[in-house]
Amino acid sequence: MEMRPLAPLQRARGEAAVVLGAGGVIGLRQSGCGKAILPRTHGAAEAVFLNTSGGLTSGDRLRYALDLRAGRAAGTTQAAERAYAAPHGPAEVRVDLVAGPGAALRWLPQETILYDRAALHRSTVAELAPGASLLLLEMLVLGREAMGESVRALDLLDRREVRRAGRPVLLEPLRLTGDLLDRRASALTGGCRALATLAFVAPGAEDAAEGLRAHVPGLAVSGWAVAGGDGRCVARALGPAAEVRRAMAQAAERLGGPLPLVWQREAG
Amino acid sequence: MAKAEALLSLQQWLSPAFPTGAFAHSHGLEAAHAAGEVGREDIGRWLSDVIAHGAGRQDATILAAVLGGRDPGEMTALAAALAGSEGRWRETAGQGAAMAAALRAAGTAVPDGPVPVVLGLAARPLGLPPATVAASQVQAFASMVLSAAQRLLPLPQTEAQAHLAALRPLVLRTAEAAAATPPEALTTAAFAGEVAAMRHETLQPRMFRT
Numbered sequence: 001m002e003m004r005p006l007a008p009l010q011r012a013r014g015e016a017a018v019v020l021g022a023g024g025v026i027g028l029r030q031s032g033c034g035k036a037i038l039p040r041t042h043g044a045a046e047a048v049f050l051n052t053s054g055g056l057t058s059g060d061r062l063r064y065a066l067d068l069r070a071g072r073a074a075g076t077t078q079a080a081e082r083a084y085a086a087p088h089g090p091a092e093v094r095v096d097l098v099a100g101p102g103a104a105l106r107w108l109p110q111e112t113i114l115y116d117r118a119a120l121h122r123s124t125v126a127e128l129a130p131g132a133s134l135l136l137l138e139m140l141v142l143g144r145e146a147m148g149e150s151v152r153a154l155d156l157l158d159r160r161e162v163r164r165a166g167r168p169v170l171l172e173p174l175r176l177t178g179d180l181l182d183r184r185a186s187a188l189t190g191g192c193r194a195l196a197t198l199a200f201v202a203p204g205a206e207d208a209a210e211g212l213r214a215h216v217p218g219l220a221v222s223g224w225a226v227a228g229g230d231g232r233c234v235a236r237a238l239g240p241a242a243e244v245r246r247a248m249a250q251a252a253e254r255l256g257g258p259l260p261l262v263w264q265r266e267a268g
Numbered sequence: 269m270a271k272a273e274a275l276l277s278l279q280q281w282l283s284p285a286f287p288t289g290a291f292a293h294s295h296g297l298e299a300a301h302a303a304g305e306v307g308r309e310d311i312g313r314w315l316s317d318v319i320a321h322g323a324g325r326q327d328a329t330i331l332a333a334v335l336g337g338r339d340p341g342e343m344t345a346l347a348a349a350l351a352g353s354e355g356r357w358r359e360t361a362g363q364g365a366a367m368a369a370a371l372r373a374a375g376t377a378v379p380d381g382p383v384p385v386v387l388g389l390a391a392r393p394l395g396l397p398p399a400t401v402a403a404s405q406v407q408a409f410a411s412m413v414l415s416a417a418q419r420l421l422p423l424p425q426t427e428a429q430a431h432l433a434a435l436r437p438l439v440l441r442t443a444e445a446a447a448a449t450p451p452e453a454l455t456t457a458a459f460a461g462e463v464a465a466m467r468h469e470t471l472q473p474r475m476f477r478t
Contacts, residue, residue, distance in 0.1 A: 157455065161349075168349035175455030180321065186305045187317040187461040195459050206354075213470065222303035225466035227353030234352065236463050 011059035018047045022071035034062060037078070039261065045071065046260050049109075050078035056120060058088035066107065067098040074106040076260040081109070085117035090155055095124040099132035106256045108263070111139040111194070111245060119155035128164045133202030135256040136162065139248055141194045141241045142181060153178040162201050170199055170232060192223070194244035200233040200255050208233045208255055215254065219243050274394035278401065280374070281390065282408040284415070287370050288363040294416035294476040295323065295359065296465030301420050305464065308421045312431050315413050319435065319442055322458030324406050326350060327360070327384040328446030329454050331405055332398040334388025338451065340381060346451055347382040352462040355469045359478040360384070403443035410435050416476060
């Protein structure tokens with residue numbers, strides 16, 4: 001007897017959109033499993049996004065939006081995002097960031113943990129007005145280190161794009177599938193568990209590269225690099241999850257000031 | 269243009285003798301090798317992955333797009349945004365400018381730009397299928413990396429040629445896929461390769477420009 005595929009389970013939908021200005025919150029919209037918390041801060045404003053459905057799987061649709069009209073602000077996530085096994089197609093996530101003229105925006109989400117058989121298609125797009133600056137972090141963890149998990153099957157598309165004046169200035173369209181995660185694929189991930197990119201886009205950002213490069217945090221030589229030029233300073237890390245997270249936290253703090261409070265928990 | 273003449277143009281432009289300065293570039297291989305990530309026994313795999321999942325496929329996609337009529341200015345901005353570091357950009361823009369200068373001297377008027385844009389523009393009158401032109405360029409790229417490998421690993425000349433011949437099916441598949449992919453759908457998986465290229469910028473001592 002042929003088994004019919006089960007109907008797809010109830011999909012999670014969520015959206016959280018925050019608009020901030022120099023004086024504070026201008027707008028906040030939440031729907032479904034998308035939430036945004038705006039804690040009181042002494043320094044730069046913060047928006048903490050979370051997905052109350054507890055993770056991502058097939059058919060989920062999630063959107064976070066942060067629009068900073070003026071001033072300084074940081075967006076982050078309440079916890080690591082977890083992309084679970086997704087046998088019926090990818091979860092889709094959109095992150096839309098906007099920084100107004102002269103605004104200084106940081107998007108520092110916590111890591112995304114990909115479980116075996118995860119399928120996640122995420123697009124992060126930042127639009128920068130003249131004089132705006134952006135610090136953008138994305139960190140991926142392939143399986144939970146503490147559980148000794150390996151990812152064998154994976155459908156990940158994680159596209160990060162920064163635009164200014166209608167043109168792309170930074171584009172990293174990462175695509176990882178299970179077959180590419182082999183330890184021997186030394187041009188790809190070399191079997192490393194975590195990979196992260198921190199991009200600082202601002203007039204003069206390239207000046208930060210030398211200082212950042214000099215502070216190599218406990219990663220193998222082959223697992224850390226900083227490059228800068230023409231309004232960009234990019235750091236990449238590749239290695240064990242805790243070390244990558246620590247390296248990126250230190251680098252983000254060096255480039256953009258104190259991290260959002262949710263970052264100050266024990267490294268997981 | 270008659271096919272035989274078109275192929276002669278392609279052969280001239282992608283010859284190692286065409287003055288693009290390719291000889292000075294290792295595509296980050298020098299840094300990867302210095303860190304112990306790649307050696308004579310796995311250069312084939314490293315290069316295959318860079319072709320299939322990194323710059324090989326990226327350049328082929330942009331080349332095919334320009335050849336197919338996409339605006340060169342837009343494709344140049346895309347190539348610059350994709351270049352993960354200044355070294356990566358210098359590798360394609362520097363060689364592209366040298367290629368454009370040599371093309372102009374040889375009677376083909378094209379402006380400076382990154383290699384896939386310059387070549388895409390130059391090849392428009394050839395009337396060859398985009399996958400054919402892209403395959404030739406990907407092979408030329410592989411040849412450049414193998415030339416660097418000969419000096420770095422070191423890799424014997426005949427072994428390098430054996431690698432190049434063995435890469436042919438992948439080169440063709442990569443070019444076919446690139447010709448069928450809009451540049452907006454371009455993706456990359458060569459993360460460690462990017463890290464190596466970034467580290468190369470400050471590698472001391474170093475033999476290659478990138």
